[in-house]
Amino acid sequence: MTEPHALDIPTADDIRGLVRPDHVHRRAYADPAVFQLEQERIFGRLWIYVAHESQVKKPGDFVRTRLGGHEVLVTRGEDEKINVLINRCPHRGARLCMVDQGTSRLFSCPYHAWVFKPDGSLSSVPHRQSYPASFDLNDSNNHMQRIKQIQTYRGFIFATLNENPEPLLNHLGAMTEVIDNLVDRAPDGEVEMGESYFSVEYRGNWKLHMENAADIFHPSFVHASSVMPARKAPANASILDQDQTREMLLANGFGFKEWEGIQLNGLPGGHAYMTNIYSNGVLVQKEADPVATQYRASLVAKVGEERTAQILGMNRFNNIVYPNLIINAQYQQMRVATPIAVDRTLVRIYCFRLKGAPDEMFHRSVRFLTTLGSPASMIFSDDIEMLERCQQGLSKDEGPWVDFSRGLDSDRRDTNGMLSGAASEMPMRVQFQAWLNYLTAEAA
Amino acid sequence: MFDQTTQRQIELFLFEEARLLDSGDFQGWLKLYEPQGIYWMPSKPGQTDPLNVASIIYEDHGILSIRVQRLLEERALVLTPMPRTTHVVGNIEVEPAGQEEGEAAFKVGATFICVVHQGDKQTLYSGRHSYDLVRSGEAFRIKMKRVALMNSDATHAPMTIPL
Numbered sequence: 134m135t136e137p138h139a140l141d142i143p144t145a146d147d148i149r150g151l152v153r154p155d156h157v158h159r160r161a162y163a164d165p166a167v168f169q170l171e172q173e174r175i176f177g178r179l180w181i182y183v184a185h186e187s188q189v190k191k192p193g194d195f196v197r198t199r200l201g202g203h204e205v206l207v208t209r210g211e212d213e214k215i216n217v218l219i220n221r222c223p224h225r226g227a228r229l230c231m232v233d234q235g236t237s238r239l240f241s242c243p244y245h246a247w248v249f250k251p252d253g254s255l256s257s258v259p260h261r262q263s264y265p266a267s268f269d270l271n272d273s274n275n276h277m278q279r280i281k282q283i284q285t286y287r288g289f290i291f292a293t294l295n296e297n298p299e300p301l302l303n304h305l306g307a308m309t310e311v312i313d314n315l316v317d318r319a320p321d322g323e324v325e326m327g328e329s330y331f332s333v334e335y336r337g338n339w340k341l342h343m344e345n346a347a348d349i350f351h352p353s354f355v356h357a358s359s360v361m362p363a364r365k366a367p368a369n370a371s372i373l374d375q376d377q378t379r380e381m382l383l384a385n386g387f388g389f390k391e392w393e394g395i396q397l398n399g400l401p402g403g404h405a406y407m408t409n410i411y412s413n414g415v416l417v418q419k420e421a422d423p424v425a426t427q428y429r430a431s432l433v434a435k436v437g438e439e440r441t442a443q444i445l446g447m448n449r450f451n452n453i454v455y456p457n458l459i460i461n462a463q464y465q466q467m468r469v470a471t472p473i474a475v476d477r478t479l480v481r482i483y484c485f486r487l488k489g490a491p492d493e494m495f496h497r498s499v500r501f502l503t504t505l506g507s508p509a510s511m512i513f514s515d516d517i518e519m520l521e522r523c524q525q526g527l528s529k530d531e532g533p534w535v536d537f538s539r540g541l542d543s544d545r546r547d548t549n550g551m552l553s554g555a556a557s558e559m560p561m562r563v564q565f566q567a568w569l570n571y572l573t574a575e576a577a
Numbered sequence: 578m579f580d581q582t583t584q585r586q587i588e589l590f591l592f593e594e595a596r597l598l599d600s601g602d603f604q605g606w607l608k609l610y611e612p613q614g615i616y617w618m619p620s621k622p623g624q625t626d627p628l629n630v631a632s633i634i635y636e637d638h639g640i641l642s643i644r645v646q647r648l649l650e651e652r653a654l655v656l657t658p659m660p661r662t663t664h665v666v667g668n669i670e671v672e673p674a675g676q677e678e679g680e681a682a683f684k685v686g687a688t689f690i691c692v693v694h695q696g697d698k699q700t701l702y703s704g705r706h707s708y709d710l711v712r713s714g715e716a717f718r719i720k721m722k723r724v725a726l727m728n729s730d731a732t733h734a735p736m737t738i739p740l
Contacts (some may be wrong), residue, residue, distance in 0.1 A: 329620050329631040332732035358653035362646030371639030372613070378640050479732060484631070495629065502631040509618065509634045511647055514735035518654040 140166040145573040152569045154562070155538035159527040161568070162338040162535075168475035175456050175571050177201040180284065180291040180304045182458045182469060183217060185485075187288065187325040188234060193251050196234040199471050199479075200280065201294050206230055206240075210252035217280035217292040218253040229277070240277070253277035287316050288324065307549060308404045311452040315462035317444045320435045320489030324465065327499060330483040331506045335517045337524035339457065339472040340564070342480060345516055346451045346459050346468070347405045347560035349387065349395060350539070355519055356385040359511040374500050375424075381504050382511060392555035399551035403455030403567025405560035410450040424493040431490055453560070455567055465498040466505070476524050482506030537561045587685055587710065588669050590717045595664035598739060603645040606739070607638070611711065611718045614638050616739065618724040633729065633736070648738070655737050660695040662738050666706070674709070677720075681712040689724075691740050702740055703727050 143166055151158040151167070160167055184196045184207040195208040197220060204220040206229075222229050222242040229240050229249070239256060240249040248256045255275045258264065269275070282293045284301035289312055291301050302309065316324055335342070345351065353360070363382035371378065396408045433441045445463075452460045459468040465485040473479055482505070484498040505512055527535070540557025553559040590609075597606040610616070617627060618634040627635045636644065647653055666687050674682040685708040693700045709721040724740050 327629075327631070331620065331631065331633075334732050334734060355654060358647050358650040358656075359643070361650055362643045365646065366639070366643050369639075370642070371637050373615075373635065373637045373640065378636070379643060382643065492629075499629060499631045503633070503635060507620075507631070507633045508733035509736040511644060514655045514737065515653065517735050 140169055142170055143167055143572075145575070148569060148572045152565050153534075155541050156534040156536055157565055159533050159535060161565075162340060162524065162527045163475060165475045167572075168338075168472070170572055171568075172202050172472070174574065175568070176472065178293065178295040178298070178574075179456060179571070180293050180298060180301050181456075182289060182454070183207050183292045184290045185288055185324075185326045185483075186215070186285065186290060187323075189215065191236070193236045193238045194234075195230065195237065195251065197230055197232065200292055203294075204228070205280065205292070206277075207290060207292075208251040208253075211250065212252070214252070215283055215285065215290055216252050217283050217290075219278040219280070221278065222247055223255075223275055223277065247275075249277050253279050287312050304402060305454065306402060306404065307400055308406075308452060308454045310447075311406065311449055311460050311462050314444065314447045314449070315460060315465065315485065317436075318432070318462060318465070318490075319487035320431045321487075322435075323488045324485040325488055327484045327486055327495070327502070329499070329502070330481055331502070331508060333480045333482070333506070333508050333513070333517070334473070335478055335480070335520050336476055337478060337517075337520040338475060338527075339470050339478040340568075341520040341523050342470045342478060343453060343455075343457065343459075343564060344561045345520060346453055347397070347407075347564070348558075349392070349397070349407055349410065349555045350558075351519070352385040353387045355515050356382075356512055358515065360386040374497075377497060377500050378504050381501070385512065387555075395555035397553045397555065397557055397560050398549070399553075399560050399563030401550055401567075403564045403571075404453060405563055406452040407450045407555075409448055424491060424497065427491045428487075428494045435489065453564075455564065464501045465495075466501055468506070476528065537565070583681075583683075584669075584671050587671050587683060587717065590710070591666045591669060591685070591687060591706075591708075595666050598664055599662050601648075601659070603648045603739075607641060607645045609717075609719050610638055610641065610722075611720050612638055614641075614719050615721045616641055616724070617721065618726065618740070619729055621730050622725070624729075633726070633733075634724075634739075644739075655735055658696050660693050660737050662694070663692045664740070665690045677711045682720075683710045683712075683717075684708070685710055689740065691738075693738060695737070700734065704729070704740075 151161050181200055183198050183200055188196045189207060189209040192209050192211045195206050197206055206218045206220050208216045208218060210216055220228055220230050224247045225244055227242055227244050229242055246259045250256050253276045255270045280292045282295060282298050284291055286301060286309060359382040363379050366379055369376050394409045399405045429441060450461060457470045465487060467483045469481045471479045482502060484502040486495045504510060537558045540553050540559050544551055544553045544557055544559045551559050551563055594609055615637050616634060618632060620631055620633050624630050666689050668688045670686045672684045674684045676682060687706045689704060689706050691702045704724060704726040707723040708719060710717045711720055
């Protein structure tokens with residue numbers, strides 16, 4: 134990792150020079166100094182999703198994740214409160230926890246045996262008498278470093294390094310609707326993160342993934358190699374998943390007909406989502422689908438017919454919470470793209486269980502996770518190939534501008550933000566406008 | 578009856594599978610599977626549940642045939658240039674597993690190493706194969722192949738060729 138002083142941090146004018154209404158300079162993706170500024174002003178200042186409450190149900194439960202440039206532990210303390218702690222022993226600086234999740238009443242540093250409680254406070258040190266009289270177990274300098282700002286929205290835990298952030302709800306804005314919709318789909322009004330997830334790393338900038346998630350123009354080209362075989366394959370040849378995988382592969386065969394009716398939505402702050410997508414196949418409820426029928430009945434029993442129709446009627450795909458969270462409520466899927474370096478990104482892909490829904494609903498979510506998020510996915514692997522090729526091209530000096538002009542003349546503005554048809558690059562323009570605003574804001 | 582001849586035949590069957598994959602004969606490889614055969618690559622060490630725990634791959638013949646067809650599609654981005662592989666299979670242990678519809682069945686364990694070369698990238702995979710095989714005349718067919726990657730739960734780059 135590069136030390137902060139090693140690079141000349143771009144000025145606000147430098148950054149403004151990288152973004153035009155319809156073009157972005159390649160340095161936005163390839164310049165380590167720009168990346169460093171992003172780490173400070175986007176990943177260091179905005180609310181960043183860190184964990185789901187269902188992962189830390191009881192005292193001592195923890196998950197290891199990243200926040201800005203830090204590795205952090207999200208823990209549940211003995212007082213039931215959530216903590217976000219830098220994963221580092223304050224004594225000699227050693228990494229403390231070496232696993233991604235688990236339960237531990239104490240975090241013990243194996244070097245000189247400083248022992249910490251799940252809230253990060255120092256519980257004990259051996260050979261206390263050899264430390265100076267001034268050494269105080271209660272001194273916060275001797276505790277695991279705490280991230281002070283933590284807020285939760287309906288089970289989704291966000292944290293920020295910003296000591297004076299705007300309220301989480303302001304940042305999320307209308308994106309709370311998709312978190313609401315995901316949770317409301319659970320008959321018991323609660324979701325639980327599935328125990329399995331995938332971690333996939335690609336050799337490209339983090340923004341490439343966020344742009345790709347807002348891009349419904351690419352699938353028919355990038356995913357042709359899985360659409361074509363799925364079209365040739367007979368229906369119901371697979372008995373494992375009621376044809377779900379084949380239909381998902383088929384669904385990427387977007388043409389003019391499928392683009393009709395899809396609307397892209399761009400919101401202030403850089404958020405974006407698609408509406409009215411995937412109106413065929415297993416991705417929507419069919420009349421004679423026993424699993425969906427049973428699930429619907431379980432929801433109706435809890436919240437009534439009218440509310441059920443309202444909840445299940447929400448058809449928003451790839452809900453992108455700026456900067457790095459993607460939620461698909463109707464398939465209970467979530468992705469987090471974490472920047473590792475200017476040209477390296479870690480993507481974690483999760484799914485949720487709807488509490489109170491039939492088990493088969495969760496099996497479908499797990500299946501969706503594999504089909505779309507596994508490293509061997511016949512879809513995601515082609516996306517990653519494209520993201521890496523973009524990075525390879527953008528790391529070269531030739532042709533410095535990237536074109537984001539498609540749809541520029543037909544985008545519309547309403548009271549909530551920007552609207553466009555499926556083929557527009559409006560969401561990327563919205564993302565870059567937000568990027569520009571965040572990077573040029575001097576004060577937090 | 579299980580004997581050294583059967584052990585040798587099964588070893589040769591596993592070598593044939595490796596050769597089919599390494600030579601890019603994915604359709605030939607698929608023919609080694611029973612019509613209901615399953616290819617399973619878990620995402621966690623010791624994973625026993627393919628329904629509640631996501632797998633890297635959990636596919637039966639119907640989905641595998643799409644995967645194989647994709648490997649033959651010229652437009653598969655992730656396959657340009659086409660990866661070249663070396664599958665090495667060893668430590669093959671065979672256990673008889675009774676009869677399945679009148680045919681002898683076997684449980685087979687083996688270790689594997691696979692090196693994937695693609696462009697300037699070289700990726701090393703290793704782990705343990707477990708097979709449920711049934712005899713089919715002179716040959717064998719795969720009912721289930723479980724590919725337990727040593728680092729199944731690690732962060733991965735995209736995977737292309739079956740291991």
